[in-house]
Amino acid sequence: MSRKRSDYRSTFYSRIENFVNGKEEFLLYKPSGNTEARQLEALEEELTEAADLLDKREAQQRLQDSTEPLDFLKKFHRLYGIIAAIICLTMMILLMSAVSWLPRFGNPSNPANNEVIKRYIEKGQEETGAVNIVTGLILNYRGFDTMGETHVLFIAASCVMILLLIAEGEEKKSSYAFDRYMEPKNDIIIQKAANFIVPVVFVFGIYVILNGHLSPGGGFSGGAIIGAGMIIHVSAFGFKKTGRFFNEHVYKVGKVSALCFYVCCLSYYFYMGAHGYDNHIPLGTPGNILSSGLILFINMFVGTEVACTMYAFYALFRKGGL
């Protein structure tokens, strides 16, 4: 068995051991023996102690003032817990009983294995012109469903704007001024990295959108990528610089016009399909960029919509405005 040296405390290895155990830091600043600095520190300590005392007194007074509604709150919380438990238990029982009635997984006679899937897989490319069957499915066969989803995005963004948008006044000024109060401002490392990353992210997002009918991807995923790129740009450079290419005006115009064009495209499909007419849109050869009818344009509109929504959520939650 090895023994510790008598002067182990002062060796380099003991410092490493202390560092691993979290007792000592190599890198942190250690105050020197400067008397003035020490006096300043002592003053600061006194000040913080006084502030702490004041805080404690205020908290005690607040507690004393608010004893009356506390009883009611306690009762409410107890009742709330009981009711929540009851609701959860009933939901659990209902869902479990429903699950036990479901057909077994993998059974060929399940209702999910019907002729619809066969049609999608066998005739999807021929009828929609899209190599990516999923895109052809969600934008062509089930276009109505996807239109509803895009409207849901629009409505969600509108609701967040109603709740969080600060229109004008002093509040707007203060929230705009303090929106990066805690964050590092003008950090050169983040800015250099963003200079490199943001264009690549934008190009990748555009690629995903434009290749939505040829490869995995599409409007929703590509729009999310572009929105993430804009969020990176904002967090690196601030709202002033992002506002040069994406501000409230661009947001309104882009979002509303994308939704309108999207609805126009799909309405044309619906009208022609419902009346049994031929829609006269050439499908092109599957595999080319310009193929599969209106799917390419619908993907672009959906991508614009999703990118605007992503960025608007971020900006609204951060400073209450675009």
Next chain:
Amino acid sequence: MEWVRFTFAAIFLIFAAVMESIAVFGVYKFKFVMNRMHAAAIGDTLGLMLGAVGLIILKGLSWFSLKMVIVVVFLWMTSAISSHVIMRMEYSIDEEAVNEETEKMQTGGTQ
């Protein structure tokens, strides 16, 4: 030739695994936030690069290896910078923790 390639790839992959385990160990072992961040960044950068190099050697030069190189470049940019941002947030916000740690060091490190 196959065996030489396999051996080199295995060495790189084993080193990558060792680096990742050191990172995980450090994240749980260290007490102070910045030490932990340093340990986590080891796994993000060195472990990732060693693993990617091992896979490239295993697969040979092709489009696959180019994609791996791009993945490494992007993750080196983003993960290192995210560590940097978190570190700056910690530095600018959590004054109390820093003060506590310095006090502990001055008084001899009783936990």
